[in-house]
Amino acid sequence: MIPLPLAFGAPLFTHARIRSTPEDFQVDELPSFEASGEGEHLLLDIRKRDANTQHVAKRLADWAGLPEMAVSYAGMKDRHAVTTQRFSVHLPKRVAPDLAGLASDEIEVLSSTWHNRKLQRGALAGNRFKLVLREVDGDAGAISERLQQIALRGLPNWFGEQRFGRDGGNVPAALAMFAGRRVRKDQRSLLLSAARSALFNQVLAARVEQGSWDQPLDGEVWMLDGSRSVFGPEPWSDVLAERLGRFDIHPSGPLWGAGELRSVDAARELELGAIGDEQSLELRAGLEAAGLKQERRALRLRPALLQHQWLQQDVLELSFALPPGCYATAVLHELGPVS
Template sequence: MTALPLAFGAPLLTASIRSTPEDFQVDELPAFEATGEGEHLLLDIRKRGANTVAVAKQLAQWAGLPEMAVSYAGQKDRHAVTTQRFSVHLPRRVAPDLAALASDDVQVLASTWHNRKLQRGALAGNRFKLVLRDLQGDAAAIDERLRLIAARGLPNWFGEQRFGRDGGNVPAALQMFAGRRVRKDQRSMLLSAARSALFNRVLAARVEQGNWDTPLDGEVWMLDGSRSVFGPEPMSDVLAKRLARFDIHPSAPLWGVGELRSTDAARALEEQALSDDQALALRAGLEEAGLKQERRALRLRPALMQHQWLAADVLELSFALPPGCYATAVLHELGQTNDASRAE
């Protein structure tokens, strides 16, 4: 993400993150209350230094079921302490001993029955607590930047997790589009990376022009907290008020088959940002794969944002983000952070 532009000026800090798993805490916010009945056992699990997929496999082995009987709403970081919900399909409503799941890495916090399988994306968002260590930077300037982010929001970047180690997912997607065969799970990941890269290009162009949170002629609007869009329609006092209270956001394309919905200046910017050879190849590959044109909000506003200095060189941040948004987008607006877990 260091190559992406900044919305609020020069970087203010250098720091290390994930010095320990406890320095990167993520709590999944559930999207629904369990019914208390049914044949799907919902488990709220806290994991430390463990991969979501690996925990799902562990649950399948614990229940004596195929891996497809276990589901989760979203994947969580490995080098972190995270809480998230899993579901296990137990048609006879007989759960093995929960105590058998306990380990240094995995703890079951709660369990209850539900009448449906947990679907991917079935979460209200994620709450983060991050600790930045060995921080170098002016504390007063950092405090002001954080207040500005809380008040104005920030660009809604796709984070580096989407692009794989050293950004390798986009080149791999281009190879797939050129005919290289990949597994089904890899295909989905590479399609997402290609789409995300194109979105970030459009967002980068708008950040550079200073209009990532203000409308262009021909703007397509996205309703906050949903995938619903409307427009284009001319700017009005009503739309200006809705924009100011974060009820709506400008948007950019998630590429696929179909015409761009945007028009005029917004469409011209999108087409220009996606006009080089690599972007055209990614566009063609996504269209060939059958994905449909969608949109994503350009702007993100963290909720419940707080920070405190634990020491002169240690800063703790806490905030909540909607589904599909990245904590690294917040860190990007502050400066350069080094992921200490990558040294392992």
């Protein structure tokens, strides 16, 4: 994995601890729709502690006496954390077992209601985070100023280390898969995502080093804020400058796949140069052969409702909300290393 550059200057501390307890990393999923109150899909809002999403999904399937494919969720959540998220369980006979059977130290059912559709992946408005950093040895004033910069300007929209597995092992595993190693279907999807994410991060790293991660390049492809819609390239104009300034649009980078790269001119040259090494070419070829199509992702991320407070002299609490698919570690990266 390439080292990720910093957009705002040197780290403000040399080390901080996170996840000393699961309560130090809290995530609340923000739903994107209201339940209909009818139908044969039971929507459950669940708070989980120190348990991963797939483990909870299996528990729900066992509780309902159904195959795991009858349980769905909008997004994956961290294991070593306290998180709330939605699950849906398909119960065609509209008879649910006693919810008390789910109660444990890991799982608490906050609410349940019926809905007329299965919960789809990505069906969330975002996530709200509350993080506690301990053993922080840094200047409180400088940290406050850095957070104000982030709130005003946004920050690079990195894929987080979770995407790449323990010790970054998902990318080598993806290369092995592309070379012919057989993997399970669920693992295949994970490795394809890791390969795509690694290439995106390399492009974003080049833009950060150039200072253009939140600025236009000739041939830029623009992404609308809060959506996957893109447009351009088109000539730079006062209208685009105004939209960029109010975070209505963002520069974008490639999520690699088959098809023509949409960017042109300087943007295209930078993108291809950033992923032109031998390993990147192997990843690109593997993604194309796997049938993925060219897509785009915003290079810039703006946390909402960013706040901080010092709980003790060396204990910093951060809270903010992020759009779907964005990582809290991108915020932490601009402050200093955490583990």
